[in-house]
Amino acid sequence: MADSLAKHWHPVAAYLYILHLDGPALAWEYLRRHPDYRQDWLRHSQQPEAAQPTAQRWGLRLLEDPALDARDAHPIWFPNSHGVHLYPDADPMPGATLFTLWRIPGDKSLIHDGVRLVLRVRWPGSCLRLAVAPGLADGMAYVYAVRAGADLLAHAQALTLEMNNLALVNDAVPIAVVRPRPALSALQELHTLQALDATLAGASLRDIAEGLFGSKAVARDWHADGAMRARMRRLVRRGDALMRGGYRRLAQLPEPVQGRSSSPAKRP
Numbered sequence: 001m002a003d004s005l006a007k008h009w010h011p012v013a014a015y016l017y018i019l020h021l022d023g024p025a026l027a028w029e030y031l032r033r034h035p036d037y038r039q040d041w042l043r044h045s046q047q048p049e050a051a052q053p054t055a056q057r058w059g060l061r062l063l064e065d066p067a068l069d070a071r072d073a074h075p076i077w078f079p080n081s082h083g084v085h086l087y088p089d090a091d092p093m094p095g096a097t098l099f100t101l102w103r104i105p106g107d108k109s110l111i112h113d114g115v116r117l118v119l120r121v122r123w124p125g126s127c128l129r130l131a132v133a134p135g136l137a138d139g140m141a142y143v144y145a146v147r148a149g150a151d152l153l154a155h156a157q158a159l160t161l162e163m164n165n166l167a168l169v170n171d172a173v174p175i176a177v178v179r180p181r182p183a184l185s186a187l188q189e190l191h192t193l194q195a196l197d198a199t200l201a202g203a204s205l206r207d208i209a210e211g212l213f214g215s216k217a218v219a220r221d222w223h224a225d226g227a228m229r230a231r232m233r234r235l236v237r238r239g240d241a242l243m244r245g246g247y248r249r250l251a252q253l254p255e256p257v258q259g260r261s262s263s264p265a266k267r268p
Contacts (some may be wrong), residue, residue: 009197010211017071018190019182022127024077025070025249030242031058032066032073033196041066059253061113076113077251078105085145087133088128099142141154195232196239205232 008014019031029036041056044063055063061078089096101108106123117132131200138143146156192211198208209218209232248255 009194009201009203011169012141012190013173015190015194016132017069018193019186021070021189023187023250023252024075025127026131027077027253028064028070028073029189029193029198030250031060031075032064032069032202033193034243035200038066057256059251059256061115067138070079074109074111074118076111076118077253080212084129085131085133085147086136086137086142087145089141089143096141098139099136101138133191167202192235192239193243195235196243199236199239205256206235208232208236 018026018129021029037058040058041063044054055061056078059077063077064073064075083119086099101119104119104121109122111118111120116134119130119132121128121130150209194212198211203211204220206229208220209222209228213228219229225227241248
């Protein structure tokens with residue numbers, strides 16, 4: 001475990017960005033903490049030619065620097081998990097919407113994953129990922145596409161959700177944005193990641209509880225068979241399971257093929 005993650009697990013404020021991450025971003029937060037992944041990254045920095053097969057072992061197309069958290073990292077999951085693909089419209093309607101990259105508000109990043117350009121747009125509280133076909137240029141009419149599959153209804157629903165997000169992005173985003181109160185599931189991810197960092201740093205269950213809830217609450221509620229102690233055990237088990245393969249569910253990746261080099265993924 002890198003010292004940069006292990007040292008600073010006490011301040012809850014350092015984890016607040018977790019409250020506004022989507023599934024793929026949360027998956028990266030768990031994966032980047034895996035000690036074996038961090039070792040693979042170090043080897044990759046010394047032998048870049050072995051990056052692709054190593055990356056696919058972890059569900060990535062390319063290895064990403066684990067020192068970067070989800071606000072700065074650009075993990076490209078493999079197989080391609082981008083729900084929305086943009087292609088040139090071969091038969092555009094009059095007045096068709098044009099693809100104008102620089103008119104999309106928000107923090108934009110373009111990453112080439114070895115196959116195509118991936119556009120990531122972030123704005124307060126949301127993140128949108130789009131796979132851009134090679135023939136699509138700025139100012140061209142375009143169409144949306146989604147991969148075919150047995151569960152076409154789920155794909156269609158996901159496409160509708162992404163397009164609704166895109167429509168919101170293309171509207172003016174106010175300077176001051178009131179974010180909704182984070183869901184309890186988001187708070188659970190914050191506590192899980194903080195507990196995972198503490199465990200990797202060698203902290204005890206009681207130390208973790210004091211870091212999350214304060215020494216006064218722990219002095220009052222910590223008992224051998226108490227609810228707080230049981231909650232810490234669950235958080236630690238959940239964090240370890242997500243780090244060791246459970247993150248694939250968050251990134252909507254298929255389970256890895258079991259073989260000599262892969263161990264069964266633990267589930268939270």
